[in-house]
Each structure stands twice: as C-alpha cells, then as structure tokens.
Amino acid sequence: MNYVYIVECSDRTLYTGWTNNLRKRIQMHSDGCGAKYTRGRGPVKLVYHEVFENRKDAMKREYEIKKLTRKDKLILISTYKAENRYE
Template sequence: MNFTYMLKCKDESFYTGWTNDIQKRIKQHRQGKGAKYTRGRGPLKLVYLEFYENKEDAMKREAQIKKLTRREKERLTEKDDWKWELQKMGIQEL
C-alpha cells in the first residue's frame, strides 16, 4: 500500500508527500527526520490521506496536490473518510 498525504504545520502551511509506510513516515516528520520543509514547523498534524496500490500513482497524486491552490488544499482536508480506512488497517491514530 502506498499513500499520498498532507500535513498541516504549526505555521498553518501544508506539506504534501508520499510514502509506502505512513506510520513510519509521520513519525520521521515529527522527530525532525522527515523533509527539510517540516523541520522546525511542528507540531504537525495529518490532515489528509489517499491510498494507492502502486507508488507511481501516489507520486503522481503528490505532484497534483502540490500544484493546487491553498483553498483547494483546504477543501481536500475537509474530507475525513480516510480516517475510517486507516482504522480498517488497524491504525488508530497518527
């Protein structure tokens, strides 16, 4: 399973990325070992997540989201059905 995700930083900015291990990647970001952009911008909150079978699709979606306007990104974060999918995978909270 691959994921495209968005984090909201303390300064209200968004960070978008992709990973094949969402739990590990979020932990890395929060420990300051993730992307340079998120270092020093914590606390970080996972606000959006999409699921993909292959990394190519996840990477493609990451690029698409990064091109969205702030308002379009905010609209995406209003959806929370991804939380149920995480629970089905046995992941309670990130």
C-alpha cells in the same frame, strides 16, 4: 501500499508528500527528520491521505495535489474530513 498525505505543520502551513509507511513518515516529520520543509515546523498533524497500490500512481497524485492552491487543498481536506469523519 503507498500513500499520499497532507500534514499541517505547527505554523499552520501544509505539506504534501508520499510514502509507503504512513505512520513512520508522519513520526519522522514530527521528529524533525522528515522533509527539509517540515524540519523545525513540528509537530505535524495528519489531515489528509489517500491509498494507492503502486508508487507511480501515488507520486502522480502527489504532484497533482502539490499544484493546488492552499485554498483548494483546504477544500480537499474539508471534503475528506466530512466524508471520513476524520480529524
């Protein structure tokens, strides 16, 4: 499986990425070993994710989400939480 995810950093900024091991990747971000952007901004909190069968589709969706404004990302997260009762 492949995942697109959004994490909220400790400074309340949002980071979007993709991975094939969600749990490990989130831990890496929190430990300061993830993306350059999240280093020093941990711990992070997973606030959104989607599942894809293949890497190509996950990367395409990651690109789409990264183009969204912060406001639109917050709406996406809010809708996701309401639909999945996720926090």
